Amino acid sequence: MLNPEKWLEKYGDYLYSLAMLKTGKKEVSEDLVQDTFVSAFGAIGSFRGGSAEKTWLVSILQNKITDYYRKKDVLKDSDDYLQQTDTSFYSHFFETESGHWSTGYASNEWLVTDNPTEQKEFFAVLHKCIEKMPAKLSGVFLSKFMDENTSENICKEMNLSPSNYWVIIHRARLLMKNCLELNWFIK
Numbered sequence: 001m002l003n004p005e006k007w008l009e010k011y012g013d014y015l016y017s018l019a020m021l022k023t024g025k026k027e028v029s030e031d032l033v034q035d036t037f038v039s040a041f042g043a044i045g046s047f048r049g050g051s052a053e054k055t056w057l058v059s060i061l062q063n064k065i066t067d068y069y070r071k072k073d074v075l076k077d078s079d080d081y082l083q084q085t086d087t088s089f090y091s092h093f094f095e096t097e098s099g100h101w102s103t104g105y106a107s108n109e110w111l112v113t114d115n116p117t118e119q120k121e122f123f124a125v126l127h128k129c130i131e132k133m134p135a136k137l138s139g140v141f142l143s144k145f146m147d148e149n150t151s152e153n154i155c156k157e158m159n160l161s162p163s164n165y166w167v168i169i170h171r172a173r174l175l176m177k178n179c180l181e182l183n184w185f186i187k
Contacts, residue, residue, distance in 0.1 A: 002053055004041050011054055015061050022065050022142050024131040032068060036061040062147065066157055069139045122184060129179035133172060140165065141172035 003010075015036060019029035040060050047056060130138055140158060143149045149157075155165050 002044055002047055004037075004044065007037055007040070007053075007057065011057055014054070015057060018058065018061060019065065021127055021130065021146070022139075023068065024138070028068065032061060032064045035064050039064070066143075069158065125180065125184045129176055129183065132179060133175055137168050137172040137175065140168045141176070144169060 012033065015033045016029055019032045020026070023029055023032070036057060040057055043060075051059070130142065133141065140154060140160070143154050143157070144151070151162070151165060154160065155162055160168070
């Protein structure tokens with residue numbers, strides 16, 4: 001049984017946190033959560049109870065976030081962006097001559113913890129790393145690794161060619177690796 005009077009109290013913070021993680025923008029996240037509640041309220045009659053109330057609201061929010069990235073057209077000029085930044089991006093991480101990792105960027109062994117306090121701190125650092133990522137990379141990165149969306153679906157939803165998708169994922173991984181190593185993991 002749906003209980004819209006309690007949605008904000010029960011799910012507001014969770015939905016807002018999820019939207020913040022995916023957009024990195026306070027006002028946008030607030031609007032997306034509000035739009036989620038409005039859409040859900042309008043669709044109460046179509047809710048069949050096949051999932052929990054929270055799951056249903058999260059699903060609506062995910063669709064709102066996808067629509068936000070589509071409408072914003074963040075990836076509209078991704079081809080040009082990738083070409084314009086190609087040399088400077090890769091020269092930062094790799095030796096130009098050999099293609100090997102530049103000094104200080106080679107893979108390090110990461111120590112992972114099960115301590116809840118450290119996990120909370122880690123997710124705060126992870127969130128900051130995502131916020132620092134260029135918008136042309138973060139939406140694709142989040143869709144792949146947070147939503148566990150398939151490559152094919154991401155390309156379709158975000159109107160990307162497979163080659164652009166793989167370049168974006170590769171760059172996003174490099175940036176995330178670098179950010180986490182600088183801000184979290186002990187070298």
